[in-house]
Amino acid sequence: MSTVAIPARPKTSVVASAWAFVRRHTLTVYSVVFFLYLLLPIAIVIAFSFNQPVGKFNYTWNKFTFDNWRYWNGVPGIQSAIVLSLEIALLASVIATILGTLIALALVRYGFRGRGVTNLLIFLPLSTPEIVMGASLLTLFLNLNFVFGFWTILIAHVTFCISFAVVSVRARLVGFDRHLEEAAMDLGANEWVTFRKVTLPLIAPAILAALLLCFAVSIDDFVVTYFNSGSEVTFPLFVWGAARIGAPPQVNVIGSAIFVIAVSAMLVNVFVQTRRTKGAS
Amino acid sequence: MVAWLHRRRGLTPYMLLAPGLGFLAVFFVVPLGFLGYQSLQSGNIDFGYAFTWAWGNYKSAVTDYRAEFVRSIEYAGIATVLALVLSYPVAYWIAFRGGRWKNLLLLMIVAPFFVTYLIRTLAWETILSDNGLVVRTLVHLHLVSPGGHLLATSTAVVAGITYNFLPFMALPLYVSLEQIDQRLIEAAQDLYASNWKAFIRVTVPLSLPGVVAGTLLTFIPAAGDFINAQLLGAPQNHMIGNVIQSKFLELTDYPAAAAMSFILMGAILVGVILYARAVGTEQLSGSAV
16 A cells, blocks of 8 residues: 555564554454454353353353253243244244245236235335334234234234245246246146146245245244234243343253254255355356 | 136236235234224223224324434434444455355354344343443443443443344345446546545445345334333333333223324334435335345
8 A cells, every 4th residue: 555665674563463464454354343243142142051040140151051951941931932933933934935925926927907016015014113013913903802822923923924925935036937837838738737847846945945034034023923922922922021030041042042953054055055056157 | 727827817916916915905904904093092991992083192192202202213223324334344345355155154144133033132131231241341441430331221222223133234235235246346446546436436326225225124123123122221211112012011001002103103104205215216116125
């Protein structure tokens, strides 16, 4: 950068050369710091899952232990909360992905009147604050005398998952080549066979991506669930209840486990994608 | 199925749309109608509510909870700007210097989302607690007086909101930066623009759709949030979300809570429209999923 010739300094100290390195790589250094900040709470969650807390609050480090992992369901209510969360996430993601995939197919492959309204109806749930969505569903269920519980939670989750499914599938359908379907039918495949053997395999990765996204969004949801759960308790609701009286370290155990499973799945995905692009090029 | 669909091409898209849009109509649009209906009712939980065009609910919501409304907009606004400033350089770095590590780096950006929202907010409670690392460091640097706190302050709430919605900002920024044709920047440099000038005149304008999308994706959920204020703040840091939540679920004052929900949604909508006017609708529609 400097245009004036600087006489060579007699000795460059470690500090000076480190500073020179930082200046040359400001952006890189900043990014590393940024990632440390981003990952710090995750490290804390995992670290404190191995802590043996003194008293109720798992705030200060006391002693390393495996007990929290060994007795992960040792807190009353935690296991049933996890089971409920998994059931809801599984059902909601399957239903929302089916509904969302159909909408995405219509949007990508057909011209039709009402496209604007459709796009609006998909976009609005994504741009509505969760608390408003939760509150409006609450008033619906209250006024129609629904019994709050499993079904109201499931309906709420499907509602906010559909848009995610549409967006996720549509993004991957844009390059879809319709000639492949026509080719299959020219070769004598009937419509059902064409759909099963050509269309479905082609859009399968998009569907899988939507399923995973919906599952992740559903299992993490607190606000909408909180408004519509009645006396049922999902895992985030369990954490909320526990936080008021001091969350047990088992909460960190489950949080860490979810994190490890999700990241592993994503890493496999990234790895496969990288290999595929390498093979393609 | 496909051939059959081909024959009735005019109807097909509607049949594909019907189940999903029907579901959204019944469980997204109709509930908003019920929310509006509820917001104009008067009465109480014991004697029941009656629809009376009670516009007073809106008036008292604004006059009684002005502070919470203002605080929501303020906290969400500061957090959005912070998220933009913090994540733009990183999004830039990944887009232009990421090379073959891009996917891995993006995974690290979204990593916080894989820890349950409430749990990562609780982790900040640990980090910012009085004998946690941050407070002790700040006391050591004389930035916080000994015996000072971070928890239960507005700083903690804003910090929590910023952190929790950061990936919503970083991802769209990355997407728009990634799409920039490098040759445009080279052209600017060939025309004797300095690196800095090329960045300001070429890169920044081209990344504007990402800025708009990221700002909206961060601001909207942040303005309605109540978890950060509840877990990291004190009652004087409560946002409108906290009020809506407690009115609905603890005080069962449904009409007032419904009116506040509508005001929140309306305020956000007006904000989005004004923002769209300011930056140009083209950017907004470009960012609209």
